[in-house]
Amino acid sequence: MVDPLDPPPGSAVVGDRNYWSPKAAAELADRGVKLVAPFRTKSKDPGPRRSRRISRFRWIIETAFGQLAGRFHIERTWARDVWHLSHRVIRKVLGHTIAVWLNVTAGRPPLDFDGLVTG
Structure with a gap:
């Protein structure tokens, strides 16, 4: 979904666990975009506090989008x-x-x- 949006260099995109990928993060980093996503597997997560913060942030964004839609x-x-x-x-x-x-x-x-x- 990031490709059609074409974020400007220096921006960050937030994804869920399904978007966690070192390959995707490297491709976006080449374009100057930082991918922020929790580790794919919750049980093997090296930074669970970071993943919880990212998930909380995504929840707020999705709630706001849901209100705009609903x-x-x-x-x-x-x-x-x-x-x-x-x-x-x-x-x-x-x-x-x-x-x-x-x-x-x-x-x-x-x-x-x-x-x-x-x-």
Whole structure:
């Protein structure tokens, strides 16, 4: 999935255990991109704390993407050109960011959007 995205040199990509590969990491390093992924086999992991941190970070990213897909319907924008598409996506991401900010200022977990409505 990294190839179609073509990240700029100096960036890092986060993967899950299935993306852990010294070969893939070396290929990306040649392009100036760092692959951050937990060790493939959990039981043989030389750095379990590092893998837990990476998995936690991925969980937060996947939760945010799930909210954008489920609550903000980001897959369906029905735009006819790039300008309208980009602005609709920007509005949806801004709405998500505002909901996170409201939770943080209220002292709630940042991604707990149900509490904004009920509590």
